[in-house]
Amino acid sequence: MSSELLEYLPQNIARVIKEERDFEFDELIEIRLRVNQPLHLITYYCDLFPFSSDQELMEITGKDMDTAFRLLTRNSVYAVERQLAEGFITIPGGHRVGFTGQAVLENGKIKLIKDINSLNYRIKHEIPGTGEKIAARIYNPEFDYIYNTLIISPPLCGKTTLLRDLLRIISDGYPEHGIRGRKTALVDERSEIAGAYNGIPQNKIGTRTDLLDNCPKAEGIMLILRSMSPEVIVVDEIGRKEDIGAIREAVNAGVNLLATVHGRDLQSLFLRPSIKKLLLEKVFERYIVLSKRKGVGTLEGILDMDGKEVR
């Protein structure tokens, strides 16, 4: 875990996490803060409730929550208005912090969430090389073509980590498998993939990647299509109605697409009306299904557009 993340936690909590010896920092997946509840750490292997210096469980106070929220918004609530309505903030390095509290509605839609009572720091894990075994299976050497690919998994199964590494491979090229580097555009709505700070990517996203940061996917795809002549567009967590239209536009324009979606498996996506349309239209030619059955990032299978296993 990078020290930059600890900068966004109140000092007393950061100290307890630093001093906790029951895990390696790299194993940490989530840090959860809930008002009047003990500090909760989740690692790859177990749940932990650390003790404070006086050997009591480290309980989170309302003041801790206020401080944490102030650090997360960097005293600039106006700058993260959209994120406040969506329920998460991405901090430099690409770590996502989700929160719950009291929803304020306007015209039936969430305008913002106030009186935050729970924070979930989801720690980004950049693991270069995770996509190397998979890259060759989403590439058609005969036509020198990257298949339109959808990565499917429930949360916390390594979707974004794999997407980031595939993006890097496609952008830089992978000569061992005959894959040349391609002009790639990343529409990073939540700043999670590139982990951009002030628009500059902090993660390895490849030498030929153009980054459109903090931009809604649908608008971003259209903008990129018009302005950057990409060969491949990469987006995270598709699913909204407007995303579907933009994806169709991109694919019809001859651009290849690499995307992720929340789901247990391919069948479960047929229960989501907007995604179902894309599946029936066979927009995606490869599906990569992940789980954490044998640990985070377990590859359950790579399927073709008809749902048949690809070897």
Place this chain on the structure above:
Amino acid sequence: MIKIIGALLILLSGSSIGWIISGIYLNRVRELRELQLAFNIINTEISYEKTILSGALIKAAESLSSSLRYIFLEAARGLTVRIGKGFQEIWEETIEKYKEELSLNMEDLVILKNWGLQIGVSALENQINLNKLIIKRLELQEKGALELASKRVKIARYTGVLISLMLIILFY
């Protein structure tokens, strides 16, 4: 000869005191003008680019001179270094630290401090209104300061010269 030198010294000192006092009135006007420009920059940064508060303060500081510049820079630094304080507290402390070096009066300082109560804690629209409000209030303060300066600058300068002349007559 000594008398003439003494008289000249008294005249020089008296006039200087008059110029220094008048300078306070003129500096206040200048500081109020600089502050308006600074808050205009902050407003543009916030409304157009959604720059975070520390960044907006640093940009604004570039347009400022003297101690006002330090107030903005130090407040920005207070936000970037994690010290467990809210902006309101940091802003007030910084103003208190530098107020003796400024020509602003109590009323001006209260306006400045009040801005720190609301900035950064609400939606964009409220922030723009808040910035517009402080700019308007600083404009009014500047108008008042100008009127005061036009009345008192000359008086202060003349008074300095006249008192020193009086002293010279009395001594000699």
